[in-house]
Amino acid sequence: MTYNLETAExxxxxxxxxxxxxxxxxxxxxxxxxxxxxNKVHQVRLHIVEFRGFEKFxxxxxxxxxxxxxxxxxxxxxxxxxxxASKALDVIVGAxxxxxxxxxxRRLMHYGQMLQSHALHFFHLCSPDLLFGxxxxxxxRNIVGVAAAHPEIAKRGVLLRKFGQEVxxxxxxxxxxxxxxxxxxxxKSLTIAERDELLKDIYHIVSWSRDAxxxxxxxxxxDPGLYNSFGIFRSNFMSIVGHNGDLDFYHGTLRARDxxxxxxxxxxxxxxxxxxxxxxxxxxxxxxxxFFKSLGREHGWYKVGPLARVQNCxxxxxxxxxxxxxxxxxxxxxxxxxxxxxxxxxxxxEMLHAAEVIKDLLHDDDLLSDDLMVEGERKMEGIGVxxxxxxxxxxxxxxxxxxxxxxxxxxxxxxxxNQAMNEAVRHVARRxxxxxxxxxxxxxxxxxxxxxxxxxxxCATHALGKMPLAVELVDPEGQVIHSLSRS
Amino acid sequence: MTAPVVVFAVxxxxxxxxxxxxxxxxxxxxxxxxxxxxxxxxxxxxFQLNIEHALDLQGRELALFIDAxxxxxxxxxxxxxxxxxxxxxxxxxxxxxxxxxxFRQTEGAAPPPAFVLCVCGEQFDLGEGLSPTAQDxxxxxxxxxxxxxxxxxxxxxSLFTTGR
Numbered sequence: 001m002t003y004n005l006e007t008a009e010x011x012x013x014x015x016x017x018x019x020x021x022x023x024x025x026x027x028x029x030x031x032x033x034x035x036x037x038x039n040k041v042h043q044v045r046l047h048i049v050e051f052r053g054f055e056k057f058x059x060x061x062x063x064x065x066x067x068x069x070x071x072x073x074x075x076x077x078x079x080x081x082x083x084x085a086s087k088a089l090d091v092i093v094g095a096x097x098x099x100x101x102x103x104x105x106r107r108l109m110h111y112g113q114m115l116q117s118h119a120l121h122f123f124h125l126c127s128p129d130l131l132f133g134x135x136x137x138x139x140x141r142n143i144v145g146v147a148a149a150h151p152e153i154a155k156r157g158v159l160l161r162k163f164g165q166e167v168x169x170x171x172x173x174x175x176x177x178x179x180x181x182x183x184x185x186x187x188k189s190l191t192i193a194e195r196d197e198l199l200k201d202i203y204h205i206v207s208w209s210r211d212a213x214x215x216x217x218x219x220x221x222x223d224p225g226l227y228n229s230f231g232i233f234r235s236n237f238m239s240i241v242g243h244n245g246d247l248d249f250y251h252g253t254l255r256a257r258d259x260x261x262x263x264x265x266x267x268x269x270x271x272x273x274x275x276x277x278x279x280x281x282x283x284x285x286x287x288x289x290x291f292f293k294s295l296g297r298e299h300g301w302y303k304v305g306p307l308a309r310v311q312n313c314x315x316x317x318x319x320x321x322x323x324x325x326x327x328x329x330x331x332x333x334x335x336x337x338x339x340x341x342x343x344x345x346x347x348x349x350e351m352l353h354a355a356e357v358i359k360d361l362l363h364d365d366d367l368l369s370d371d372l373m374v375e376g377e378r379k380m381e382g383i384g385v386x387x388x389x390x391x392x393x394x395x396x397x398x399x400x401x402x403x404x405x406x407x408x409x410x411x412x413x414x415x416x417x418n419q420a421m422n423e424a425v426r427h428v429a430r431r432x433x434x435x436x437x438x439x440x441x442x443x444x445x446x447x448x449x450x451x452x453x454x455x456x457x458x459c460a461t462h463a464l465g466k467m468p469l470a471v472e473l474v475d476p477e478g479q480v481i482h483s484l485s486r487s
Numbered sequence: 488m489t490a491p492v493v494v495f496a497v498x499x500x501x502x503x504x505x506x507x508x509x510x511x512x513x514x515x516x517x518x519x520x521x522x523x524x525x526x527x528x529x530x531x532x533x534f535q536l537n538i539e540h541a542l543d544l545q546g547r548e549l550a551l552f553i554d555a556x557x558x559x560x561x562x563x564x565x566x567x568x569x570x571x572x573x574x575x576x577x578x579x580x581x582x583x584x585x586x587x588x589x590f591r592q593t594e595g596a597a598p599p600p601a602f603v604l605c606v607c608g609e610q611f612d613l614g615e616g617l618s619p620t621a622q623d624x625x626x627x628x629x630x631x632x633x634x635x636x637x638x639x640x641x642x643x644x645s646l647f648t649t650g651r
Contacts, residue, residue: 057501057614072501073613078534124538155593162539176533 005426008034008043031446033429041433044426046418046450047285058408063089063399068179070395073410079113079168080388080413082181083250084395087384089183091271092399094376101369102185107250108361109171109180110386111354114249115205116164117389118306118351121454122212123157126344129448130219153215156208160351163198163205167358170194185373195362202359206320209352213324216348220341221331231340231424231431231449234259235301236292237308238416240270240387245314247321247353249387255312256292256302261336264292270385273394279411289418290411301419304391305453306346311336316349318356324349340424340452347454388413390454414455424449489546490529492639495583496553499534503615504608507555507625508532510617511606514629515636524636536581541590541598549639550601552583555608555621562624563606565631566648567641570598600641602648604628 011034034043054073058066067086071078083106090098098106127150165175172178173188180186220227238256242248245255254268254276268276279288280297291300302308311329316322328337328345361367384395391413398407414421428449432442496512498505512532519525531543536552544550556564570591571584581589583603590598606628609618617625635644 053613069501072499076534120537151592151595154589158538158541158589158593161537162542165539175531 005041005044005430006422011043031425031450033433033446035433039433041429044422044429045284046422046425054410055408058397059405061405062403063092063397063405064183064403066397066405067181067183068177071177077113077117077388077390078176079109079172079178080386080393081395082172082178083110084384084386084388084393085397086181086183087251087386088382088395088397090185090384091382092379092397093183094378095184095374096376097374098185099369099371099374101189101366102372102374103250104361104364104366105171105186105189105372106181108190108358108367109168110250111357111361112164112167112171114164114354114389115209115351115358116161116168118347118354119157119160119164119212121389122216122344122348122351123154123160125451125454127153127157129444129451130216130344156211160205160208160212163201167198170198182373184375187372189369189372190367192368195367198358199362202355202362206352206355206359209348209355210320210324213345213348213352216345217324217327220345227341228337228339231428231452232338233420233423233427234338235303235420235423236264236295237312237336238292238302238304239309239312239392240385241313247309247313247316247325247350249309249350249354251386254385254392257312257336259336259338261311264294270394271383273383273385274396277411279415285418287415287418288411290416291419302416303420303453304413304416305343305389306350307337307340307343308391309387310346310349316353318353318360320356321349321353324352340449343452343454390414391416414453417453417455421450421453421455424452490527491548492528492551492636493543493547493549494528494530494551494553495536495540495543495586496530496532497534497536498555501614503610503612504618504621505555505611506617507606507608507621507628508553510625511553511604511628511632514625515632518629518633519636522636527639528636536583536586538581538586538589540581540586541593544586544590544598544601545594547599549641549644550599551635552586552601552603554583554603554605555611556605557608557611559605559607560649561607562627563604563631564649565602565604567645568601568603600644602641602644604631 030047032043032045032047033041035041057073058070061069066089067082070081070085073081086106168178169175170190171188172180180188236256236258238254240248240252241255242252253266254270254273255266256264256276258264265276276293277290278293279290281288289297289301291297292302293300310325311332316325328342328349331337380400381398382396386393392411393413394409394411396407396409397405400406425446428445432445494512494515496508496515498508500506500509509532512530516525516530519528529543531540533540552568568584568587570588571582583601587598587601606621606624609620631647635647
């Protein structure tokens, strides 16, 4: 766990390769690689090129607006921000424990979000790489190429995503900008018709999710040389875990392990997160670098997300997903798996778990109850944490006596993975670019490593013409000597 | 009953001129209501286009994608689009042409005739409102939308295309 390749000794003498922005990653990512005259790699950095201004966007707003407003931070996982903010504001309105109906409705919304997000990531963003190979024809390496070669897989991806969106729509009230969760509970329950409509499809959804796990398991096991080593680095890992150490995306306590799986901390109330986690600012990146205080900056960084969660929990409470978790753990051989491409396998185990939880919730009549709100003693500060699709998400607010937000601190999942993603990119650059000419296929290897983490660099702007992919080779004098672009 | 025309209005209302899509969607909704045409048009607003939007094309006779553009011709482009893979290397979002292509591949049929209205924006920062320039362009684009939905057929719409 070192910072090798983060900073070159004499960058002025090196050639610069920039991947700007990273394709098929939400938002604006940029990778710069400094090479010398022999194409040896001296420095690799994953940059975030957009300053997000989240906190400024939120400060000064009435607290009850926040769960709706924060959905506009991210076009990919608005529900995650909606629920993390609502949980933080539950604390502020004194709602220590939600009604059973409210908590189950929020869980349904959240697990719908996990299902659709994981389906989108796997079928749309990553299956092109996995099914065609990292060096395959670029014109086919996309979802449309998948649809042409594997129409049934592509169709299932679309329908899984659509089902998750429908779960969100009926729980949040709208397809986007939903208002379902409010401080202290929920503002709507399900109608019988809404529940029955979802029940019609859920058994297909569970079945297709199982197939998806088996598909990625097969792809992984068929090429262990690649999948067990591509971009690999060892690190600590963290997530929330639920009751009895269960995998839980909605609520629990913080647990962290070292790279060998040994506990660093466990059972930590996330209202105390700032006693355990600190964020470091580095001059070359807008995105902060969080680390465990007890281990320090150099050794305390960690990874989050599916690969961390599935290995951090003690068990999964739904049977099919638990069976798949055991298969994964057995394959890993009793110690934590750190290969970034194993994110895909664990992501599909989580998708299966989400589908099973949705099925169970749809058979629970609490979803139809109108007992949705609680309140209690008003507080001035609250912290909400959930496991978002990409990893642990923190929302921390302070509110004044006029109900206005005076302080907001968000640690988004991708920030938690910042150092980890940089490490993966450095490994791939060292392994695949060192001493070789740069080609589109080789550059895609860098992007494959980044996409394994499913980073969301938070740009909900997507205007037409806004996001071409440009790759530039720049010599030590700053002259562009070669460029590649996608549009 | 599926409405014969579907409109996808794409954008984030809190990111400056990215709000062009949702703003035009709101204006169109009011106009359709006033004209008694609301039942013939489904308006779908979203942050960005994605694979599931291909399913919203099922059973339609005509589709329109409304979006903001950056560095696109001013005040707007209005043109017919066709299924294509070319624009799919973006982010988590799909281009309108790629949504049509996903429909063709997953449904095994040609998508309905589709057009894009892309209004040029100037700034897209979080927390910013619409720029004055975008406000002016919105007025022009609203005028076009009223003409289009007075006669919602592909043949009639093709007479209004601007070309790039």
